[in-house]
Every structure is written in structure tokens, then in C-alpha cells.
Amino acid sequence: MFFSSVRTDILGRFLLLSPIFFLIFLPFFGAWSLVILISNNDYKSIVLFSGNPSKFFKRFNTPPFYKRQMPLLFGKSHKTPADVVRTLREVLIILDKLPPPRLDKDGNVVTDKKYDKALEEVSKNVAMIKAFIYGSDASEPSGDHVVQVAQLAQEVYNANVLPMLIKMLPKFEFECKKDVGQIFNNLLRRQIGTRSPTVEYLGARPEILIQLVQGYSVPDIALTCGLMLRESIRHDHLAKIILTSDIFYTFFSYVQSEVFDIASDAFSTFKELTTRHKAISAEFLDANYDTFFAQYQNLLNSKNYVTRRQSLKLLGELLLDRHNFNIMTKYISNPENLRLMMELLRDKSRNIQYEAFHVFKVFVANPNKPRPISDILNRNREKLVEFLGEFHNDRTDDEQFNDEKAYLIKQIQEMKFSPKEVKKHKKEEEHPVVVPEEPARVEESKPGPSGPSTSQQQ
Amino acid sequence: MADSTILENPPSSLAPHVPFAQMIGPRLKPEVLAESKVPDLREAGYDCIRYMGTCTGGHIYLGREQKMGKSFVAIKKYSIDDIDDYAAIAKDTANLRLLKHDNILHLIQSFVFERSIYQITPAMNLGSLYDVVVNYKTFGIGEKATAAIVHQVLDALIYLHQRRYIHRDVKSKHILIDSTGHVKLTGFRFMIELNQHLECVFQYDDNLQNQIYYLAPEVIQQNMKGYTAKSDMYMLGITVCEAINGVMPFSELDPLEMMYRKLNGQAPRPVDRRSLEDDQQMGIDISQRPQEHLNREFSVELHEFVSNCLAFAPNQRLSAAEMKKCSWLRSDEFKNLIPSDVSRELQLEYSHFDLSLWPQEPLLSPEPEQKYPIAFDYTAIS
Numbered sequence: 001m002f003f004s005s006v007r008t009d010i011l012g013r014f015l016l017l018s019p020i021f022f023l024i025f026l027p028f029f030g031a032w033s034l035v036i037l038i039s040n041n042d043y044k045s046i047v048l049f050s051g052n053p054s055k056f057f058k059r060f061n062t063p064p065f066y067k068r069q070m071p072l073l074f075g076k077s078h079k080t081p082a083d084v085v086r087t088l089r090e091v092l093i094i095l096d097k098l099p100p101p102r103l104d105k106d107g108n109v110v111t112d113k114k115y116d117k118a119l120e121e122v123s124k125n126v127a128m129i130k131a132f133i134y135g136s137d138a139s140e141p142s143g144d145h146v147v148q149v150a151q152l153a154q155e156v157y158n159a160n161v162l163p164m165l166i167k168m169l170p171k172f173e174f175e176c177k178k179d180v181g182q183i184f185n186n187l188l189r190r191q192i193g194t195r196s197p198t199v200e201y202l203g204a205r206p207e208i209l210i211q212l213v214q215g216y217s218v219p220d221i222a223l224t225c226g227l228m229l230r231e232s233i234r235h236d237h238l239a240k241i242i243l244t245s246d247i248f249y250t251f252f253s254y255v256q257s258e259v260f261d262i263a264s265d266a267f268s269t270f271k272e273l274t275t276r277h278k279a280i281s282a283e284f285l286d287a288n289y290d291t292f293f294a295q296y297q298n299l300l301n302s303k304n305y306v307t308r309r310q311s312l313k314l315l316g317e318l319l320l321d322r323h324n325f326n327i328m329t330k331y332i333s334n335p336e337n338l339r340l341m342m343e344l345l346r347d348k349s350r351n352i353q354y355e356a357f358h359v360f361k362v363f364v365a366n367p368n369k370p371r372p373i374s375d376i377l378n379r380n381r382e383k384l385v386e387f388l389g390e391f392h393n394d395r396t397d398d399e400q401f402n403d404e405k406a407y408l409i410k411q412i413q414e415m416k417f418s419p420k421e422v423k424k425h426k427k428e429e430e431h432p433v434v435v436p437e438e439p440a441r442v443e444e445s446k447p448g449p450s451g452p453s454t455s456q457q458q
Numbered sequence: 459m460a461d462s463t464i465l466e467n468p469p470s471s472l473a474p475h476v477p478f479a480q481m482i483g484p485r486l487k488p489e490v491l492a493e494s495k496v497p498d499l500r501e502a503g504y505d506c507i508r509y510m511g512t513c514t515g516g517h518i519y520l521g522r523e524q525k526m527g528k529s530f531v532a533i534k535k536y537s538i539d540d541i542d543d544y545a546a547i548a549k550d551t552a553n554l555r556l557l558k559h560d561n562i563l564h565l566i567q568s569f570v571f572e573r574s575i576y577q578i579t580p581a582m583n584l585g586s587l588y589d590v591v592v593n594y595k596t597f598g599i600g601e602k603a604t605a606a607i608v609h610q611v612l613d614a615l616i617y618l619h620q621r622r623y624i625h626r627d628v629k630s631k632h633i634l635i636d637s638t639g640h641v642k643l644t645g646f647r648f649m650i651e652l653n654q655h656l657e658c659v660f661q662y663d664d665n666l667q668n669q670i671y672y673l674a675p676e677v678i679q680q681n682m683k684g685y686t687a688k689s690d691m692y693m694l695g696i697t698v699c700e701a702i703n704g705v706m707p708f709s710e711l712d713p714l715e716m717m718y719r720k721l722n723g724q725a726p727r728p729v730d731r732r733s734l735e736d737d738q739q740m741g742i743d744i745s746q747r748p749q750e751h752l753n754r755e756f757s758v759e760l761h762e763f764v765s766n767c768l769a770f771a772p773n774q775r776l777s778a779a780e781m782k783k784c785s786w787l788r789s790d791e792f793k794n795l796i797p798s799d800v801s802r803e804l805q806l807e808y809s810h811f812d813l814s815l816w817p818q819e820p821l822l823s824p825e826p827e828q829k830y831p832i833a834f835d836y837t838a839i840s
Contacts, residue, residue, distance in 0.1 A: 225550055
């Protein structure tokens with residue numbers, strides 16, 4: 001009894017350890033290669049193996065099996081970019097058909113197992129694509145990286161995955177959204193010689209860009225879409241697509257978004273669009289001057305203080321760009337615009353005042369002021385000189401600003417004595433309808449030391 | 459290597475039973491205290507309760523949500539007219555929005571109201587690690603508490619580094635703690651993304667001078683080699699020293715000398731009996747050191763951890779993920795630390811941190827519409 005129990009014990013132990021023995025002895029039997037074959041589902045190789053084992057084994061002469069990396073055994077990283085993109089496409093099609101999760105009566109999200117599974121698959125495959133491009137955490141991008149990325153990009157174009165990814169972006173998981181953004185931006189930056197294949201691809205499919213702009217209306221994806229958009233519009237061709245589309249005017253509402261980060265992101269995209277490619281944006285502004293500036297007026301009067309300040313600053317930049325000369329001349333010939341700027345000069349915020357000054361100076365410096373503009377300036381001459389005399393005097397270190405201010409004061413003071421003005425005034429004196437009223441009004445609104453001097457000069 | 463954390467004038471000890479609310483008072487600048495009124499955010503859906511402190515370019519208030527469980531929130535207010543760098547705040551907000559991790563501060567909302575930008579984040583009632591150390595832990599926090607905090611900070615850093623971000627602003631003021639021991643990283647203003655294949659960046663931001671005492675030598679060097687995510691590890695090392703010693707390393711020096719020493723490879727150490735004895739052997743007088751420092755002894759692994767973080771050559775430092783598995787954090791005493799260990803080990807009187815005890819401060823009346831007194835006349839001349 002005793003003896004037999006010991007024996008069974010030894011036997012039992014042997015049986016328990018047998019898988020380990022099996023693994024240890026496997027290489028000596030040569031069967032280890034079969035394990036690899038089976039795990040890879042590589043049936044061709046099995047056929048080859050059974051046909052001519054010695055020829056087959058030549059495939060494995062480097063490196064030796066014990067130096068072989070583990071992933072080969074499990075076949076995980078063995079998927080080609082084509083496989084991943086194909087799977088991704090299939091999952092996306094499934095996801096598109098599934099109904100999105102709804103809220104039940106109590107306000108809880110009803111989760112659908114299939115839907116969650118599909119989302120998970122999408123995240124997994126997108127992460128794999130990202131790993132092809134950037135290399136995963138464990139492994140650096142491998143040597144044939146360039147080939148792999150090229151292959152990947154080609155597959156992405158062929159399978160038309162990008163439009164689907166962008167369309168379904170709001171559904172994806174949090175990290176997956178950002179991964180899509182990174183993949184998109186990376187593909188955009190890819191160049192073959194002077195060609196940028198992704199740019200050409202997007203150029204042929206303007207709906208993708210339009211979808212990206214619309215992404216600003218969905219808070220969850222707004223910033224990711226913003227990143228992708230800004231990367232796209234670095235290419236003039238793609239910027240033009242957005243500028244010529246009606247979708248461009250939706251930016252005027254996005255930049256006034258209540259969410260600060262979305263508004264500021266949308267604004268930086270808006271600014272990129274209108275300033276980056278000078279020729280294209282000048283052409284656009286010239287053609288759509290009325291629509292654009294009618295909408296722009298809303299930004300300058302916006303309730304959102306940040307929008308107001310940023311748009312005023314951008315206006316200054318736009319007008320002072322020499323590409324936009326025509327636009328500037330149009331803008332500074334409208335007395336309504338001058339009026340708005342003079343009101344903004346009086347704004348309670350010093351920053352707004354300062355930015356408004358940079359637009360206001362263009363009105364004054366214009367050598368050929370149209371009549372309505374010079375009228376307004378003339379009428380407020382004393383006030384303006386006094387106002388500018390006190391305007392931001394503490395900016396002593398800003399030489400350019402001080403020079404400009406001095407120049408403006410001089411210009412405004414001299415306006416009266418310019419020969420044209422004198423002639424006009426003489427003409428007006430001949431018709432006694434207009435002139436007598438002017439000094440009287442000035443005196444009414446502000447009796448002061450400036451009042452008598454005007455009357456003396458006249 | 460000399461121990462550079464010299465405690466010439468140990469900060470005066472604060473009585474531990476003084477409520478938090480009274481303690482932050484004297485630290486405020488007088489001009490800030492004068493206007494201890496809170497902005498009226500009722501229209502935006504928040505009740506602003508009281509002033510908490512300043513942050514770079516803004517003020518922090520304690521608030522409470524009007525709806526949604528009435529939880530306490532921290533309200534950061536950046537007055538747009540006062541800030542120079544609007545873009546930095548926009549970037550900070552966008553970065554916060556794009557990150558989602560348990561140990562990273564979650565942005566509830568950001569909006570523009572009147573003339574300020576507001577960021578709403580959950581209220582972390584102990585404040586930052588800096589607040590805790592300055593107010594309650596004159597001689598530094600314990601080793602176990604440090605380990606528990608470092609565990610959580612490392613998790614956040616691993617998350618960031620995996621996504622190819624460099625935080626660039628890891629410091630004790632950016633490590634927030636609440637009374638349950640949860641630690642959250644904040645301060646994403648300077649976070650930068652690595653580009654495609656390069657593992658390093660060359661952007662030497664002028665605005666990095668705020669955290670100059672934390673910066674890694676390779677960032678200070680500003681050379682052609684650039685710096686990598688490892689520079690965050692250096693900043694973490696300095697932060698650990700600060701927390702554990704109760705005083706900022708190099709803070710007694712002026713910035714120029716601090717840089718000189720850093721570039722010569724001098725690195726601070728946690729101050730305990732072991733490092734002080736080393737100092738003594740080098741002929742430094744340690745008799746003036748406080749008893750608290752002389753009597754305590756940290757594990758060798760902690761010293762290794764800090765010296766690895768503060769290694770001069772970036773490639774000698776372990777990455778955040780490797781650091782998580784270092785011998786200090788894997789040792790029996792310090793592995794598997796959970797958030798509640800932070801709160802237990804800090805040994806603070808948590809009843810003083812009950813946010814609901816704080817009284818409502820008066821609301822600011824809305825600013826009057828002030829314009830330049832002279833009105834311009836636009837009537838046409840005709």
C-alpha cells in the first residue's frame with residue numbers, strides 16, 4: 001500500500017510536469033516548427049514542410065529559434081498593414097449599421113454589447129495603425145518602416161477608410177479619437193518627392209474637409225477636428241476648398257462658441273485660413289468682401305470679450321497686409337467702419353483700445369480720404385487730438401506706437417490746413433448753408449479751450 | 459557631491475491645529491487681500507464662495523455647482539486684460555481637454571464671462587503638494603507618503619509620455635491632493651508634443667523661467683542635443699526632494715549660481731542622517747541642522763531613486779514606466795500603495811479641510827460701463 005501510493009505520487013508529479021518536459025524536448029524532435037506553423041495558420045508552409053523538410057528548414061537558419069522574438073510565436077505583430085486596414089473597414093461598416101446607444105427613461109445609457117464590441121475593435125485597429133506609424137511602446141519603428149507606412153497609406157486610400165473614420169469620429173472612444181487625429185495628420189505630412197498623396201486624396205474629396213469643419217459643432221471632437229483642419233489648410237489647395245465653400249461662414253458662429261477652448265481653437269483655424277496663404281485669401285476677401293465683412297462686424301460687436309479682442313487684432317493684421325490692399329481701401333472708405341473703430345477706441349478695455357488704434361491709424365494715414373471719412377475726422381478734430389494726446393501715454397517703451405501716435409496727431413491737426421481742405425472750406429463758405437453750423441455744434445457738445453481757437457481760425 | 463539643500467533659516471513651524479482657512483491668509487499679498495470679493499458667476503451656473511489663491515496670471519476661487527450634485531469646484535479666473543499670454547491659457551485649456559486620466563486634473567468647463575476666462579475643475583481640498591509642505595510639513599513629508607504620491611504622479615507621466623507629450627512643468631505646485639489622497643497633475647501650459655520620429659525637442663521657451671529651479675540641466679544648457687521626456691523625470695526628482703526636505707533645493711542660491719551648480723552635475727539629495735553624515739565627512743558643519751532631519755533615515759532605495767531622477771545625463775535616467783518598477787517603488791513597504799495611504803501618511807487634521815465650512819464672501823458688483831468721457835460726433839456734415 002505504502003509503496004504503491006508513493007509510486008502514484010511520483011507518476012502524478014511526472015504527469016503534471018509533462019507539458020514542461022514536452023516544451024523542453026520539443027526542439028530536439030523538430031516539432032517546434034510545427035507549433036509556429038500552426039499558430040500562424042500558414043498552410044502553404046505545412047505543405048512545403050511535408051513535401052521537402054530540408055528545404056523548408058533553410059528558411060529558419062537565421063536567427064536560431066531561441067533568439068527568435070516571442071511575437072512570432074503568437075503571430076500578433078505579424079499582421080500586415082493591409083490586414084489591419086481591411087479589418088478596420090469591416091468593423092466600421094458594422095458600426096455604421098448598428099444603432100447608436102440611446103438613453104432610456106431614467107437617463108441611463110443603454111449599452112449594446114455588439115456596439116461596444118465594434119467600438120473596441122475600432123480602437124484596437126486604429127491603435128495598431130498608429131503603432132505602424134509611430135512604433136508601439138514596446139518596439140521602436142522597425143527597419144522596413146518606410147515601406148510599411150507607404151503600404152499603409154496606400155491601403156487607407158484604397159479602402160476609403162478616412163471618410164468613414166471622420167464621419168464616425170463622435171462615436172469613437174476617447175483615446176481613439178485622438179489616435180485618428182494623429183494618423184490623419186501623419187498621413188497628411190507624408191510626401192513622395194514633391195507630391196503629397198494625402199493632399200491629393202483630400203482635394204478630390206472635399207466632403208471630408210467639410211465634415212471636419214462641421215466637427216466644431218460637436219464638443220467631443222471639436223479640438224481633434226481643429227488639429228486635423230489646421231494641418232490640412234497648411235496646403236493652399238485644401239485651404240481654398242474651405243474658403244470657397246459656404247461652410248466657411250459657419251466659422252463666424254464657432255468662434256463665438258460658449259466653450260472657451262472650442263472658440264479659441266476655431267479662431268486660430270479661422271485666422272490660419274484668412275492669413276496663411278496670402279494670395280488665396282486676398283482673392284477670396286476681394287470676391288466676398290460684403291458678405292465677409294458684414295459677418296465680421298458681428299465678431300467686433302460680439303458679447304464674448306475674447307472674440308471681440310481677437311477679431312479686432314486680426315482685422316488690424318488683415319488690413320495692414322499688403323496683399324490685401326484692395327480690401328483695405330474698401331474698408332477705410334466706409335464711414336461706418338470708422339465710426340465703429342472710434343467707438344472701440346473709447347472702449348473700457350485698454351487692450352481693445354490699443355488694437356482699435358492700429359485699425360484707426362489706417363483711416364487717418366490714408367492720403368486720399370473720401371469725403372465722409374474726412375468729415376468725421378474734421379468734425380472731431382479737437383476731441384481726437386486731445387484724446388490721442390492722453391492715449392496710452394504709459395507705453396513709453398513702444399517706440400513705434402509713440403511715433404505712430406505723434407504722426408496721427410500731426411495728420412489730424414494738419415488736415416484743416418491742407419490745400420484741398422482750405423479750398424473746400426472756401427467753397428462751402430460761398431454756400432452759407434453748411435459751414436456755420438459746424439463750429440457751433442462743436443462748441444455745444446464740448447465748450448472748452450478748443451472752441452474759440454476754431455472760430456478764430458475761421 | 460555636496461548636499462546643497464542647506465537649511466540656513468528653517469521656516470518657522472506653524473501650529474498644526476490652526477484651521478486651513480486662517481492659515482492661507484498671511485501668505486496672500488496685501489493687495490489681493492484687499493479685494494477679497496468673489497466674481498458673480500450665478501449666470502454661468504456656479505456659486506463662487508471664496509478666494510483661494512493665485513496661479514500664474516490668474517486667481518483661484520472656491521465655488522460650488524448650482525446643479526449636478528452641488529459638488530465643489532475650483533474656479534480659475536484669468537482676467538483677459540491682465541494676462542500677456544492669451545495663447546498660453548488657450549493651450550492650457552485645450553491640453554486639459556485632450557487628456558483623460560485618473561491622475562490628471564479633469565476640466566469640467568471653460569468659458570468666457572464678462573472680461574475673464576474661467577476654468578472650472580474639481581476642487582482638490584488639500585491644495586497642492588507645495589501648500590501641504592509649506593503649511594504643515596516644515597521638515598518635509600514622510601517617505602511612505604512620498605512614495606504614494608510618486609506612484610500616482612508617475613502614472614500620470616507614463617500616460618503623457620506614452621502619448622508623446624512632455625509636460626515640462628512638473629513641480630510641487632502642480633501636484634494637487636485631496637483629502638481622500640487622490641493626486642492629480644495639472645499645469646499643462648507648457649506641455650509640448652514630440653513630433654513624428656524625433657524623441658527630443660529643441661524649443662527653449664522663454665516662459666520656462668517660472669520653473670527654472672526645477673529645470674533639468676539639458677534644458678538649461680539649451681544645446682543642439684535638445685531634451686527628451688526624461689527632463690520631466692528630473693523635475694520630478696527635484697519635486698520629491700522639495701517635498702521630502704520641506705525646502706526647495708537650490709532655493710537659497712540665485713538663479714545663475716543654481717544653473718552653474720546644476721551644469722556642474724551637482725544634484726540635491728533627500729536630507730536624512732545618511733546624507734548628512736556624508737556631508738560631515740566632506741567637512742560640512744551639520745550641527746545647525748534640525749533634529750528632525752538628523753534623526754530620520756530613508757531607505758537606500760529612495761536615495762537611489764532620487765539620484766537616478768537627478769542623473770546629469772538624460773539617458774542615465776530611467777523613463778517613467780521603468781521608474782514605476784524601480785526597487786524603491788517595488789519594495790515591500792512601498793508597493794501597492796493606494797490613494798488612501800496618501801491621506802493616512804500625511805497625518806493632517808482633515809476636518810479642517812471641509813470645504814463646506816467656509817463662509818460666503820461678498821460678491822463683486824458687475825463692473826460699470828466706463829468709456830472715455832469724450833463722445834465723438836458722427837453726424838454728417840451736409
